[in-house]
Amino acid sequence: xxGILASVIDGILIGAVYGLxxxxxxxxxxxxxxINLAHGAIVVVGMFVLYMLVSALGLxxxxxxxxxxxxxxxxxxxLYWIGVHRMIGRPELMSLLSTFALxxxxxxxxxAWWTTSPYNVQVNMPSVSWRGYTFTGTHITAAAxxxxxxxLLYLLLxxxxxxxxxxxVATNREAAELCGIPTTQVLAMAFGLGVALAGVSGTLIAxxxxxxxxxxxxYQLKSxxxxxxxxxxxxxxALMGGIALGxxxxxxxPFMPVSWIPIVEFGxxxxxxxxxxxxxxxxxKA
Amino acid sequence: MSEIxxxxxxxxxxxxxxxxxxxxxxxxxxxxxxxxxxxxxxxxTTSLRAITGAMCPRGGKVVFAGEDVTWLxxxxxxxxxxxxxxxxxxxxxxxxxxxxLEMGAYSRRARQHFRQQLDxxxxxxxxxxxxxxxxxxxxxxxxxxxxxxxxxxMAMPEILIIDELSLGLAPVVxxxxxxxxxxxxxxxxxxxxxxQNLHLALALSDYAYVxxxxxxxxxxxxxxxxxxxxxRQAYLGL
Ligand SMILES: Nc1ncnc2c1ncn2[C@@H]1O[C@H](COP(=O)(O)OP(=O)(O)OP(=O)(O)O)[C@@H](O)[C@H]1O
Ligand SMILES: [Mg+2]
Numbered sequence: 001x002x003g004i005l006a007s008v009i010d011g012i013l014i015g016a017v018y019g020l021x022x023x024x025x026x027x028x029x030x031x032x033x034x035i036n037l038a039h040g041a042i043v044v045v046g047m048f049v050l051y052m053l054v055s056a057l058g059l060x061x062x063x064x065x066x067x068x069x070x071x072x073x074x075x076x077x078x079l080y081w082i083g084v085h086r087m088i089g090r091p092e093l094m095s096l097l098s099t100f101a102l103x104x105x106x107x108x109x110x111x112a113w114w115t116t117s118p119y120n121v122q123v124n125m126p127s128v129s130w131r132g133y134t135f136t137g138t139h140i141t142a143a144a145x146x147x148x149x150x151x152l153l154y155l156l157l158x159x160x161x162x163x164x165x166x167x168x169v170a171t172n173r174e175a176a177e178l179c180g181i182p183t184t185q186v187l188a189m190a191f192g193l194g195v196a197l198a199g200v201s202g203t204l205i206a207x208x209x210x211x212x213x214x215x216x217x218x219y220q221l222k223s224x225x226x227x228x229x230x231x232x233x234x235x236x237x238a239l240m241g242g243i244a245l246g247x248x249x250x251x252x253x254p255f256m257p258v259s260w261i262p263i264v265e266f267g268x269x270x271x272x273x274x275x276x277x278x279x280x281x282x283x284x285k286a
Numbered sequence: 287m288s289e290i291x292x293x294x295x296x297x298x299x300x301x302x303x304x305x306x307x308x309x310x311x312x313x314x315x316x317x318x319x320x321x322x323x324x325x326x327x328x329x330x331t332t333s334l335r336a337i338t339g340a341m342c343p344r345g346g347k348v349v350f351a352g353e354d355v356t357w358l359x360x361x362x363x364x365x366x367x368x369x370x371x372x373x374x375x376x377x378x379x380x381x382x383x384x385x386x387l388e389m390g391a392y393s394r395r396a397r398q399h400f401r402q403q404l405d406x407x408x409x410x411x412x413x414x415x416x417x418x419x420x421x422x423x424x425x426x427x428x429x430x431x432x433x434x435x436x437x438x439x440m441a442m443p444e445i446l447i448i449d450e451l452s453l454g455l456a457p458v459v460x461x462x463x464x465x466x467x468x469x470x471x472x473x474x475x476x477x478x479x480x481x482q483n484l485h486l487a488l489a490l491s492d493y494a495y496v497x498x499x500x501x502x503x504x505x506x507x508x509x510x511x512x513x514x515x516x517x518r519q520a521y522l523g524l
Pocket of ligand 1: 301304306324325326327328329330331332333
């Protein structure tokens with residue numbers, strides 16, 4: 001019994017990080033109705049930033065977290081102007097194709113640089129023991145940081161002028177523009193924020209698990225499951241959706257081979273799409 | 287005649303393949319209230335949107351306070367004080383009253399006067415002050431229109447352009463808003479008004495333009511326009 005409990009708690013810890021990744025996806029959708037198919041590649045960028053900073057430059061692992069937030073924001077704004085800006089207000093297929101193209105370019109560059117072999121960053125955090133069970137220190141730290149970053153996002157969106165402008169643009173772009181809000185800049189910034197969230201979640205994942213250049217796809221798919229659980233366009237729901245997904249993974253792990261987990265997840269995905277098309281946690285909207 | 291604050295010349299605009307405006311021209315003198323009239327579908331909303339940059343004009347010229355602003359984006363025009371209260375109010379429904387007003391004062395110029403202007407609009411609309419922390423989505427039509435006007439005022443407008451002041455509102459509320467507009471005009475705000483209620487529009491305004499099918503049809507001091515028989519013709523859409 002306690003074995004399952006430990007597995008569930010670990011699942012919840014990891015799930016908070018899934019939630020953070022999904023927040024990036026859902027924020028971009030909520031503000032500009034673009035599904036960012038480069039999301040997975042950005043998660044991988046976050047992983048390799050950790051690798052570069054720790055293994056190549058010898059920085060402390062969690063020092064990579066603020067670096068990645070800033071870097072992700074800058075990369076996001078760059079990607080917005082390269083591949084997203086001209087697709088705003090056009091049929092959704094256009095932005096799907098262009099962000100998919102960005103995804104392929106990023107993965108191609110990554111493969112050329114680092115090949116597709118696995119990387120592992122050794123992060124030393126003391127683990128926590130509780131009633132004879134051990135919880136990995138990196139998982140606890142990653143979850144705590146994910147919750148802190150989610151809280152910072154909340155403060156930004158609800159208690160700063162620029163954050164309120166992001167919400168105004170999400171609600172009604174034309175009205176926001178008429179209020180004097182430079183909405184194009186706000187869109188670029190929101191895309192930057194979404195990318196920063198995806199990237200930093202990659203950094204946190206890389207403190208817990210080994211990864212390759214191709215790891216992004218799995219996390220992209222998990223983010224889709226999470227957003228479907230949490231309601232697309234709803235950052236608060238994304239965090240809860242992530243925790244729910246982690247919990248389900250934690251529950252399932254003791255009972256089935258790891259290769260079955262995706263089948264459970266995507267079964268759930270299809271079930272939620274049919275049963276709760278607006279998401280289970282979609283009682284608030286950004 | 288006082289200074290011309292807003293001058294529109296030969297404005298053309300449309301949607302996709304459909305051209306809607308075929309050369310709209312008008313002038314608004316500082317400190318006056320001007321009305322733009324026309325039947326449903328005549329192109330009033332389109333004119334206002336093209337003037338304020340909510341949509342891109344296809345031709346013509348918009349001169350505001352002596353500056354050619356035709357091709358500026360809407361937010362830059364709003365920052366200069368060319369402010370539209372759009373048709374259908376277009377509030378940020380999942381934000382509170384005060385957040386809506388804060389967004390209204392987004393430009394750097396308006397931001398500097400935020401506190402003082404907030405007090406001003408709360409005095410003008412005490413109901414909004416009572417409900418400052420409520421989300422605007424739950425409001426009655428009249429309250430929403432008050433908030434839309436208040437949000438426009440937060441931008442420190444040189445000219446306040448209002449599209450459909452009274453649409454869907456009870457007569458009492460319309461009367462109240464009319465008083466508000468008179469007060470605004472008395473305090474020196476220039477107004478360009480589009481209004482379904484012909485009598486109200488002509489009674490409030492100093493000068494009127496009537497357009498039909500996207501073209502100028504008639505213009506003159508409001509009292510004279512009110513007396514002309516052609517105005518009914520324009521309103522029946524010819
Ligand atoms: N988004 C749009 N796409 C295509 N055509 C439009 C659009 N908006 C308006 N039109 C067309 O443009 C013409 C002018 O519309 P507009 O809304 O400017 O009229 P209006 O004078 O404001 O009418 P109303 O009194 O009903 O508000 C109409 O024929 C209308 O069908
Ligand atoms: Mg109209």
